[in-house]
Amino acid sequence: MEWKPKGWITLLLGILLPPFAFLYVNQGTLFWRYFLLSLVVAVLDYVLHKSIPPSHWLNYVYLNWLFTLVCAVHAYLLCRAYSTQKVRRWYAKWWAIPAIFTIFYSLVFLFRAFCYEPFSIPATSMNPTLKVGEYIIVKKWGFGDYGSYGVTLNNTQVKDESMLQRGEIYVFYPPDSETPYVKRLIGLPGDTIVIEGDVITVNGKVLRTEFLRVDDDNKIYREFLGDKNYLIQRNPNRPVGVFQTVEVPAHHYFFLGDNRDNSRDSRFWGTVSTADFVGEVAMVLAL
Known part of the structure; x- marks a missing residue:
């Protein structure tokens, strides 16, 4: 059966769970690229805000906002141009994103709880x-x-x-x-x-x-x-x-x-x- 990702779901994932939107649109490689980029953006936000005086207006602006916007728009454009002839990978199925998200953050929680x-x-x-x-x-x-x-x-x-x-x-x-x-x-x-x-x-x-x-x-x-x-x-x-x-x-x-x-x-x-x-x-x- 032919399948095509829905635009509103793609935008919602792009805003709430930025890298995971690319799993939904069947782009596993882009998921990992954006995931690694999200870590870089988080570090840059930390470094930049560390050097900005607390009272400065830039202290309330984050690069992560721009990252989220770019991620959501990119995923949405891929959704619009999606070919129904493309093989739907397992990570694009309805159960995959909740499962991956749950497993990933459970591992993060356990690592923080017991290790570092x-x-x-x-x-x-x-x-x-x-x-x-x-x-x-x-x-x-x-x-x-x-x-x-x-x-x-x-x-x-x-x-x-x-x-x-x-x-x-x-x-x-x-x-x-x-x-x-x-x-x-x-x-x-x-x-x-x-x-x-x-x-x-x-x-x-x-x-x-x-x-x-x-x-x-x-x-x-x-x-x-x-x-x-x-x-x-x-x-x-x-x-x-x-x-x-x-x-x-x-x-x-x-x-x-x-x-x-x-x-x-x-x-x-x-x-x-x-x-x-x-x-x-x-x-x-x-x-």
Whole structure:
């Protein structure tokens, strides 16, 4: 039986699911080309908007809008010129697009839930290491909190606590919070943490710092913790001025933000249980 794609379905798919419109009009090669192009456009949108001031009108314009329009128009023109003599491939049949879409995004969801998930940095608490607007890729396997897009599939404790290392950066849920935080791990179970303003002592050893430079009103230091070192910043005009001694309980961890005078961390809401970890920061996308 001769078959020809319908124009209104083609336009609808071109607007709602841009690359998938080409499957419907029996053009598998164009589907992959447009799919790869959509990834390039997404990256370009991210890079361009990162450099535009928040208040500028261009911050509300996206290349993806033009991409969607081009995709829909191209697919519609192919639909109008479609030859009924062409063999209809399996991916152009009525059940194929819902099936492909469901399988593809199910795999994406499972990958984000169990393996790696991107997060954006919304605040300055980890300056100068992580800046607002940057993306981090979080390794989740082994940390027990498996889910994505607000859906939790499983939530247990960290599988092996030896994977939690001082000086590394982790994502977790602070006590009594449903918002994930990203901070640097300073204290392990059994540690004694003493904080006296700018001076931090771990098990009797003061964390050594080395002054590097001044950025605006902030002083940038290199801090040394065991065999690791990283950058921190302090604002002498508004120091936090916390004085406390913390004994880190079993299966709990003590975190600090690298922006020491502008960070809500374990100095304020206490230690973090192994049941509240999301994962470890594996990569920073600083485009």
